[in-house]
Amino acid sequence: MSQPLIQLKQITKTYGSGLAAMQALRGVDLDIHSGEFVAIMGHSGSGKSTLMNILGCLDTPTTGSYFFQTIEVNTLTRNQRALLRRHYLGFVFQGFNLLSRTSALENVELPLIYRGMAKAERHDKARKALDIVGLTGWETHTPAELSGGQQQRVAIARAIVTEPTVLLADEPTGNLDTERSREVMEMLCSFNRDLGITILMVTHEPDMAEYAKRVVHFVDGLVSSDTEQKP
Secondary structure, three states, X not given: OOOOOEEXXXXXXXXXXXXXXXXXXXXXXXXXXXXXXXXXXXXXXXXXXXXXXXXXOOOOOOEEEEEEOOEEHHHOOHHHHXXXXXXXXXXXXXXXXXXXXXXHHHHHHHHHHHOOOOHHHHHHHHHHHXXXXXXXXXXXXXXXXXXXXXXXXXXXXXXXXXXXXXXXXXXXXXXXXXXXXXXXXXXHHHHHHHOOOEEEEEOOOHHHHOOOXXXXXXXXXXXXXXXXXXX
């Protein structure tokens, strides 16, 4: 077996202190290999969102070690973690998180601006990303002029425009109807299959988790089951 792309060793996360302390993660061990599509499931408060925040370098563990491509992430500085996010990770959220007065093209360009990319190259990459998600012709529309499904497509284009190694999707179909949800999941499957992007997706919907190759269940801050799924 090859070296894991992501490796978590005895990860804990505690919020607060003393009598008010709340342990969100209680010693999580988890390996993710390059090219996997993993669904992370669990009831509210099970620790799955805390885990995603740590994986996305948006938070740090209280104890334990997080390795990304053999680099121990929790030894990095805040700026180094920001660089890891910028160059290796893409994010898709339930609430889309688009800038309301900004066009679809400009929303998709945003991560490239943080990279300091020239305007012409940004435009080209953003247009290609919108084309991949089926939104050619919608570049100048603002979020208010787009349906929920189209807004999520813009958010997905923004996540893949940087060609990330890992795509972190937090309830990506939570605000969509059944048909739009299936479209989004088929899109994520194509990125995993055709582009080789490793995908980690939090979901509470069993029918959405069926698209993943592996399902990890969390209960009370611990992994309760880890199951490979048949294609």
